[in-house]
Amino acid sequence: xxxxxxxxxxxxxxxxxxxxxxxxxxxxxxxxxxxxxxxxxxxxxxxxxxxxxxxxxxxxxxxxxxxxxxxxxxxxxxxxxxxxxxxxxxxxxxxxxxxxxxxxxxxxxxxxxxxxxxxxxxxxxxxxxxxxxxxxxxxxxxxxxxxxxxxxxxxxxxxxxxxxxxxxxxxxxxxxxxxxxxxxxxxxxxxxxxxxxxxxxxxxxxxxxxxxxxxxxx
Numbered sequence: 539x540x541x542x543x544x545x546x547x548x549x550x551x552x553x554x555x556x557x558x559x560x561x562x563x564x565x566x567x568x569x570x571x572x573x574x575x576x577x578x579x580x581x582x583x584x585x586x587x588x589x590x591x592x593x594x595x596x597x598x599x600x601x602x603x604x605x606x607x608x609x610x611x612x613x614x615x616x617x618x619x620x621x622x623x624x625x626x627x628x629x630x631x632x633x634x635x636x637x638x639x640x641x642x643x644x645x646x647x648x649x650x651x652x653x654x655x656x657x658x659x660x661x662x663x664x665x666x667x668x669x670x671x672x673x674x675x676x677x678x679x680x681x682x683x684x685x686x687x688x689x690x691x692x693x694x695x696x697x698x699x700x701x702x703x704x705x706x707x708x709x710x711x712x713x714x715x716x717x718x719x720x721x722x723x724x725x726x727x728x729x730x731x732x733x734x735x736x737x738x739x740x741x742x743x744x745x746x747x748x749x750x751x752x753x754x755x756x
Contacts, residue, residue: 690717
């Protein structure tokens with residue numbers, strides 16, 4: 539099943555079966571870690587990558603124009619959109635940091651502290667799903683579910699964010715050396731993508747109830 543068929547399958551209500559199918563494939567070793575899916579082109583540390591290329595802690599992954607990559611690093615997974623660059627950081631084999639240097643990335647993380655750096659914004663999370671876009675004048679951050687602590691230059695105090703289903707998308711703008719946190723719209727990521735990413739690491743998003751989505755859809 540290719541990616542387009544896969545996403546149609548999930549959108550049609552096959553999320554629970556999809557999660558089971560991926561878990562079975564993972565158990566058999568059929569799904570590669572590292573670059574798990576790739577449309578177009580990607581590089582790792584400047585070298586051309588393909589499906590099955592490992593992604594290790596400390597690696598820098600970049601996607602080309604019109605490209606998209608799904609990456610699995612241990613118990614975490616990422617959907618990296620076109621013309622995006624990320625760097626995965628960690629110690630003792632455990633991912634504990636993500637740098638979003640450019641572009642757009644949807645991420646799901648195991649229950650552990652992870653520090654995300656996107657432009658001048660610092661975001662501390664633990665066991666969440668999150669979508670980030672780095673734009674010339676702002677960082678867009680949607681905490682899809684979980685808790686996050688948002689910090690930036692000049693902020694009097696860190697901003698604690700708690701969500702269960704995309705309730706508080708934010709725009710982080712630096713103005714006069716001060717990070718301003720503003721409400722934003724819901725943009726450019728879907729529940730189906732979150733289901734797919736979590737399934738790749740053997741989990742379901744918390745908004746899944748008995749294998750189905752809640753009434754509210756995006």
